[in-house]
Amino acid sequence: MSQPVANPLPPLLELSSSQVEVALQNAASQVERLANSVAAFARLGAEMCSHPDAAVAAQGVRVTAEAQRAIFAMQFHDQLAQRLQHVRDALGDMHDALAAPAAPPAEVLLAAIRKRYTMEDERRLFDALVGHLPGAPPATSSDHEALRGSVELF
Amino acid sequence: MNRTILTVDDSTSMRQMVRATLQSAGYGVVEAADGQEALEYARDNAVDLVISDVNMPRMDGIRLVHELRSLPGYRLTPLLLLTTESSQEKKLEGKKAGATGWIVKPFNPAQLLATLTKLFHT
Numbered sequence: 001m002s003q004p005v006a007n008p009l010p011p012l013l014e015l016s017s018s019q020v021e022v023a024l025q026n027a028a029s030q031v032e033r034l035a036n037s038v039a040a041f042a043r044l045g046a047e048m049c050s051h052p053d054a055a056v057a058a059q060g061v062r063v064t065a066e067a068q069r070a071i072f073a074m075q076f077h078d079q080l081a082q083r084l085q086h087v088r089d090a091l092g093d094m095h096d097a098l099a100a101p102a103a104p105p106a107e108v109l110l111a112a113i114r115k116r117y118t119m120e121d122e123r124r125l126f127d128a129l130v131g132h133l134p135g136a137p138p139a140t141s142s143d144h145e146a147l148r149g150s151v152e153l154f
Numbered sequence: 155m156n157r158t159i160l161t162v163d164d165s166t167s168m169r170q171m172v173r174a175t176l177q178s179a180g181y182g183v184v185e186a187a188d189g190q191e192a193l194e195y196a197r198d199n200a201v202d203l204v205i206s207d208v209n210m211p212r213m214d215g216i217r218l219v220h221e222l223r224s225l226p227g228y229r230l231t232p233l234l235l236l237t238t239e240s241s242q243e244k245k246l247e248g249k250k251a252g253a254t255g256w257i258v259k260p261f262n263p264a265q266l267l268a269t270l271t272k273l274f275h276t
Contacts, residue, residue: 028166035167039174046178064178068263071171075260078168079238082209118209118239137243147240149262151269153255 010099017091020084031077038074042067072149079119086116107133157274158182162192162206162218163236168259172205172236175263181270189213193221200227203270205257208237208244216244216251223252232273236261 005011045067048060090113097103111133117123123139132138159181161172173183184201186192190212192204204222208215215235222228232254239245240258248256254273257266 031167032170035170035174039170039177042174042178046180067174067178071175071263072260074167074171078165078259081165082238118237120240123241137241140240140242147258148260149265150240150258151255151265152245152257153269153273154249154253 007098010095013091013095013098017088017095020088020091024081024084024088027077027081031074035074038067038070041070082118083122086113086118086122089113089116111136156180156182157202158184159270160184160186160192160195160201160204162186162189162204162210162215164188164207164210168207172261172266175261175266176270178263179267179270189215189218189221192218196222196225196228201231203232203234203273204228205234205236208235208239208248216247216253219248219253220251234269 041063045060045064048056048063051057051060093109093113097109110130114123114126114130114133114136117126120139123136127133127136127139159176161169161176161183162185163169163172164187169185169187173185176183184195184199186195188210189206192206193213196204204218206215206218213221215237219233219235222231222233233252234255234257235248235253236257236259237244238259245256255269257269
């Protein structure tokens, strides 16, 4: 059994990052399987909609509507996966900074973490808890929740 | 007329969801896992519309739009960006690169199909 290290913070950060990565990988294969089932459900609905029997076609409309609701809900995994990837990468950055012989300046580390974000609510939360970084574009007031599914044609 | 749509996303499950939506409406679907793969396909093949994610490895969606607009066959092709990114700054980058529209994930299948109908009939 190995001895505890003098500074447990870097290995603990690495451990946390690895745990998030394992969770992401475990979920991905199951979600792909579920997505396949939803896709098959949508295809079935489309086939039923064009059936000559009106009763079957009417059921097809219902199946299609349910499949579309499932397609919408399934996408929350993609959003969750992105958020977890950003947490994993931030933990990795902190590990690398603490393990390096000469740690980078804090503002460099923080800017690298914030730059990875892909959602405005992530940036807003970062700015609220860590503080707004000089030079970083401010997060807009609208949150991702309100913009979900929005379509803007230019 | 059977139209073909190129969908680009590094998430397999997202590609499955977009494909299921498009195929249920009778569209043909071709998939790419990042901008680079999509661009390589587009150089040799024509498609009627492209739906691309923004944040992807190797080549992101905004760069892809920029590159596609430089191809003679893609100057007028509708190019939609489908992304979790909702910042005005990024949206403006997409518009400047030549994107036709911006859709924030998660997409509503019925709304996406209505958007395609609109684009194909204008």
